[in-house]
Amino acid sequence: MPRLRRDETTSVRFTLNGEAVSRRADPRMLLSDFLRHECGATGTHVGCEHGVCGACTIRIDGTMARACLTLAVQVEGAEIETVEGLAPEPGRLSVLQDAFRRHHALQCGFCTAGILMSLDTLFSDEPEADEVRIRDVLGGHLCRCTGYEPIVRAALDAVSRLRSGKTNV
Amino acid sequence: MGVGFAAESGRHTGMSRLRVEDAALLSGSGQFIDDLAKPARLAHAAILRSSEPHALIRSIDVAKARALPGVHAVVTGEDVRSLSSPLVVGVKLPMECWPIAVDRVRYVGEPVAIVVAADRYVAEDGLDLIEIDYEPLPAVVTPHAALDRVNPPLHEAIGTNLVNERRFSYGDPETAFAAAAHRITVSVAYPRNAVTPIETYGVIAQYDPHAGTYDVTANFQGPFSIHAVLSRALKVPGNRLRLRTPPDSGGSFGVKQGVFPYIVLVSLAARIAGQPVKWIEDRLEHLTASVSATNRLVTLEAAVEADGLITALSWDQVEDVGAYLRAPEPATLYRMHGNMTGAYAIPNVAIRNRVVVTNKTPTGLNRGFGGPQVYFALERLTAKIAAELSLDPVAVIRRNLIPSDAFPYRTATGGLYDSGDYAGALDIALRNGRYQELLARRDAMRAQGRLYGIGHAAVVEPSVSNMGYVSTVMTPAERAKAGPKNGAQATATVALDPVGSVSVHVASVPQGQGHRTVLGQVVADVLGIRPEDVQVVTELDTARDAWSIASGNYASRFAPAVAGTAKLAAERIRDKLAAIAAGQINVRPDEVIFEGGRALARHNPDNAIPFARLAAMSHWAPATVGGGEVQALRETVYWTPPQLAAPDSEDHVNSSLCHGFIFDFCGVEIDRETGRIVVDRYVTMHDCGTILHPAMVDGQVRGGFANAIGAALYEEYAYDSDGAFLAGTFADYLVPTVAEVPAPEILHFETASPFTPLGAKGVGEGNCMSTPAALANAVSDALGVGIERLPMTPAMIRAICGGAEPARPVSAEAPANSPEPVIAGRGLTGSGAAEFAVSQQELWNTLLDPDTLAGIIPGCHSVTRVADTHFRADVTLGVGPVKGRYTVDVELSNLVEPASAILSGTARGALGSGSGRGHVWLEATGAGTRLSYEYEARVGGKVAAVGGRLLDGAARMVIGQFFKALGRQARKASGQAGNAGWLARLFGGTR
Missing domain, CATH: 3.30.365.10 (Aldehyde oxidase/xanthine dehydrogenase, molybdopterin binding domain)
Structure with a gap:
């Protein structure tokens, strides 16, 4: 592990949604700021910067994580996935994204990126996830607009489609 | 509730169509304020906020912050006063409402200074270097206290709260x-x-010193009557304050009306710094001081x-x-x-x-x-x-x-x-x-x-x-003097372009309510076209768009007022198109109907003209159409209901x-x-x-x-x-x-x-x-x-309804012999005792020696003796996520050497402040000396706001560390050898 100095930037290399990124970061630079303002990936949102609201949830090496509680220099060598990488191709939506649209599971859309990342990770880790598990994972996110119920419905719809292989959106 | 789809030419309004907003939001390509492309030379602002609920500002020293590399400007209340006017107050009162503290702070979180720097990190570094000398005043916290004339007025010129x-x-x-x-x-x-939104406030401001204009983008939600308050505060005519909103806003629920004082502050910061300035509020700021x-x-x-x-x-x-x-x-x-x-x-x-x-x-x-x-x-x-x-x-x-x-x-x-x-x-x-x-x-x-x-x-x-x-807050006589205010102006514009496609603009700035979807439905129904063929823009630019004081998204006005006004604007353009179509298909205008993407004769559906061709005509053939009032290009409707x-x-x-x-x-x-x-x-x-x-x-x-x-x-x-x-x-x-x-x-x-x-x-x-x-x-x-x-x-x-507290689960047994502070609000009280294997006098001497204290107070950098019974310590303390440096003043009174003393003190630092009072007793025992104490303390500022839940634990730890070190120091002073096992048993006390 290299020793970092406060006044020197450090080289950080990782993949962002499959694309190689190589940049320099201040040791104290938050990953949320780095992704948004250095890499231009503004789909990950910042709501509280203390890890409660969940808006900045991303995937680091396959595990959901709060970008606001991670330093950019910590992801050296990691695979980072964000909301920008969810859709199968530009102009299309994933099964989960499409379920959100059909169930009106978003209003302002600010917290949505983090919720999508958590659910997407849950469904890939636990294809049999039931409503209890879905609610358990959603408990790590704050949404002010929807009252959550449409999000739960969208998640149940998506996981059932994913299970049955109905993935044409 | 189901998802409904109307037939292409059917009635779309009233159906739960998929939202046109969603695909971008679900793909991470929304355009919230902090996502927008950055202007060249953009600097970032951070705001220093009051740790005091009520205090006079004796002095603000920004020299160190200004000297920090990367800091472009530091703005204080004095600068704001010299370049702007107070925010207008809705009731005639001798109350100056500035967007930043001027001479006096009146609530925790009130802006006191702004640092503009190359990035947000450096700007926040700059905040830590600003030194403020407050003279605390009694705080009036409850409405009961405000009604009690015994308490001091917040605004002296008014004389009452x-x-x-x-x-x-x-x-x-x-x-x-x-x-x-x-x-x-x-x-x-x-x-x-407050229904605190997940996206916080954001403002990006620039100032053109040649034209004297401010150009501001903010996730403001209206009402745009506030624009008049802003331009007056910035001392420019309304047309020299261009206020724009970003395409997306991460919730508001009314709260983003409250970004407006920051529009003034960030505008002035941009003017002073001579470059564009962006400020994105953080969550602590939002919860503490937004609205x-x-x-x-x-x-x-x-x-x-x-x-x-x-x-x-x-x-x-x-x-x-x-x-x-x-x-x-x-x-x-x-x-x-x-x-x-x-x-x-x-x-x-x-x-x-x-x-x-x-x-x-x-x-x-x-x-x-x-x-x-x-x-x-x-x-x-x-x-x-x-x-x-x-x-x-x-x-x-x-x-x-x-x-x-x-x-x-x-x-x-x-x-x-x-x-x-x-x-x-x-x-x-x-x-x-x-x-x-x-x-x-x-x-x-x-x-x-x-x-x-x-x-x-x-x-x-x-x-x-x-x-x-x-x-209504004014008396009828005052109202008569001020002139009438009423109505609820809503605006909508429907425009046709040269290929006959339809655009809609409203001054409503949604924060997630799907306005673009609904307006597409409403306008499509009037014009007989498909909702997906209607393009809707809802962001607002006061320099270009139709707007009025009631513009904005509040008071649940979208569906009744704004969508209704869009319908009226679409009808106005439809009626003009009907007149043009009448000449093309040789029927009377009142016989023209619009459906299925065509204008057609009511009684002969085959006699028709495609909507796009009709809609483009006023661009391509105005002379044929008749020009002037007859042509159908763009209609803006202002609507206000007579009932208001x-x-x-x-x-x-x-x-x-x-x-x-x-x-x-x-x-x-x-x-x-x-x-x-x-x-x-x-x-x-x-x-x-x-x-x-x-x-x-x-x-x-x-x-x-x-x-x-x-x-x-x-x-x-x-x-x-x-x-x-x-x-x-x-x-x-x-x-x-x-x-x-x-x-x-x-x-x-x-x-x-x-x-x-x-x-x-x-x-x-x-x-x-x-x-x-x-x-x-x-x-x-x-x-x-x-x-x-x-x-x-x-x-x-x-x-x-509760009976006796249920018994504590066995597994969660409290650690024995630790002092247990009791939280009362964020006030702390506690008591405890510890035994020391030294004499009463030795312990007393240790407690009153500044050099010794410097060595044993946790996190202490130095202790100086200001007067015989007045010590000042420079201490670094961390409570939960909030670690900061504090100046601690302790005064001793009621000294009864070597038996008891009262310590009262204050602590001040960038992250908060505190005050407390403790009573210490030393009592000779067979084995040495027993020290017992009681204290009460109150804390304020960031420490109270974010670390409150952790204060009891932190206090316990700091007190524990102090006594551990005191015991060690006292024995060292009395020439005894250290004994870890003995110490471990000695340390601590009982309540």
Whole structure:
């Protein structure tokens, strides 16, 4: 592990949604700021910067994580996935994204990126996830607009489609 | 609710179409303010905020911050005063409302200085280098304290903290009360809270010194009457303040109205720095100092007949607006003025309205805006009437509802209710909501000995505010002098381009409400085209777009006012197109209809012209069309309803255009042991007029309901009794998660509004008004004790119903022999004792020696002796996430050497402040000396706001470390060898 100095930037290399990124970061630079303002990936949102609201949830090496509680220099060598990488191709939506649209599971859309990342990770880790598990994972996110119920419905719809292989959106 | 799709040429309005907004938001390509492309040379601002609730600013030293590399400018109140004017205050008062502290701070979180730097990290470094010398003043925290003239005024020129008082009388309340069979009263307190959005405030500002213009982008939501406040504060004409909004905004719920003082501050910072400046608020700033609903004390008395008929109401409201009467306050207090009788036909009303200032964050727009405060009192009162007169609560509601044949109905205070069938909606709600089942369930639960209650609320939800209602705060004579204010201007523009495609623009700035989707439906229906062929833009640019003071997205005005105005604009362009088409297909204009993407002859559908060709004609062939007034290119409609007149000379005011009806009932169960309230069932019936998009209406209901669960059970912007703010994180300010929000059963009833173009009424705020009251009524029913305060926390409920505290689980045994501070608010008190193997005198000497103390106080860098009994220490302390450096002053008094002393002290640092007092006793024992102590301390600033939950642990640890080091030091001084095992046993004490 290299020793970092406060006044020197450090080289950080990782993949962002499959694309190689190589940049320099201040040791104290938050990953949320780095992704948004250095890499231009503004789909990950910042709501509280203390890890409660969940808006900045991303995937680091396959595990959901709060970008606001991670330093950019910590992801050296990691695979980072964000909301920008969810859709199968530009102009299309994933099964989960499409379920959100059909169930009106978003209003302002600010917290949505983090919720999508958590659910997407849950469904890939636990294809049999039931409503209890879905609610358990959603408990790590704050949404002010929807009252959550449409999000739960969208998640149940998506996981059932994913299970049955109905993935044409 | 289902997802519906209309046929291509059918009626789209009223269908739950997929939202056009969603694909971008779901893919991470939304355009929120912090996502926008950066202007060249953009700098970043961070704001230093007051740690003190009330203090004079003796001095601000920004030299070190200015000298920090990367810092471009530091702005203080002095700079702001020299370049701008105070924000206009809505009531004639000698109160200067600046967006930053000038000479004096009046609430925790009030801006004190701004650092502009190359990036946000450096800007925040700069904040740490600013030194402020405060002279604390007593804080006035509660509305009771504000009414007590003993307490110092926040604004000396006013001389009192009661800044406005008005009394109103409608009908003959005195006679009604004198004749009443019963007089029944509730006294309730509504707390401070806000539907804090997940996206915080953001402002990007630039200043052109040559033209003298400010160009600002902010996630402001309106009302754009505030634009006039801003341009006046910035001392420029309106056309030299270009205010724009980003395409997306991450929720607002009223709260983003409160970004406006920061528009002034960031604009001035850009001017001073000579470059564009961006400021994105953080969560601590937002919770501490953005905006809050008003907390209000209400005493409401009813004159009641034996059958529950209310013949008169007497309101006494004390509105706490925080430290300043900031625009548009006191609007929260007057927004409901036409609705003070709610859903009931009550002919006689007396009102006493008082507005007070306290050392808390200024208040402003928040979902429900005045409704939650009014209905918490009114609906607790109807429930109490039923309880006291042993009547069925539903019967009391029904007895008082406005009769179904009385609409449009004029309320005693001047409101004009557009439409409704309240009794009809109530009956359907009871039937379809299975009310009888709920009654049976309560009986069954109670038979098992469980605490179960049922609550109800009937409310009228106003929407489309009359821009003149706030002037009800003025006397009729003052209003006459000031000139009339009224109306609710909405604007919409429909434009045709050279290929005949349709664009729509409205001045409504949505924050997630799907305006673009609905406007596409509405305009497509008028023009007979597909919604996907209509392009809608909702961001606003005051330099280019049509707008007026009522523009913006608030008061649930979109569906009734804005969408309706878009319909009118589309109709205007359709009528022009019909005239042009008439010449093309040789029929009379009134025989032209629009459907299926064509204009066609009503009686001969084959005689048609494609819509796009017709719509393009005024671009390509204006001479053929006829030019001038005839051509169809772009139509902008300004619409204001005639029903929204200014308050009359007797203070009657129709404060809103539309009035929806809500009837809620619910069942709750209370866990006696934990005080937890479980919402077992919740039924909410809404009449919001004609429904334009059912899924979005249900989305508004669900969202408002979830917000209301928070307000009723969890959320409070809490302050300590000394004015410290206590809810600076989402771990302290408890926004409900999916685990806390049940799914309400939503029912609808439609009575179209005769006053709006589409028959729609607002629906965004109703549950914020009805749900806290319905839940409080259910809890009151379960407990048999009337709830008078919110939020109904487990602690509050247990205080009412709880028995003895259940035994502590064995596994969670408290560690023995540790001092246990007791939290009282964020005040700490504690006591403890420790034994030392040294003499009384040796311990005494150690305690009073600065060099020794420097070595044993945890985190201490130095101790100097300012006077014989006055020490000053420089200490670094961390509490939870907040680690900072503090200057600690300790004075000793009542010295009885070597037996006892009193230590009193203060601590000050960038992250907060504290004060405390301790009593120390030294007592000789056989083995050495026993030191016992008691202390009480209070803390403020960031430490209190974000670290409060951790303070007891931190205090325990610091005290523990101190005594450990003291023991070691005292033995060293007395020449004894250290003995770790002995020490370990000695350290600590008992309470």
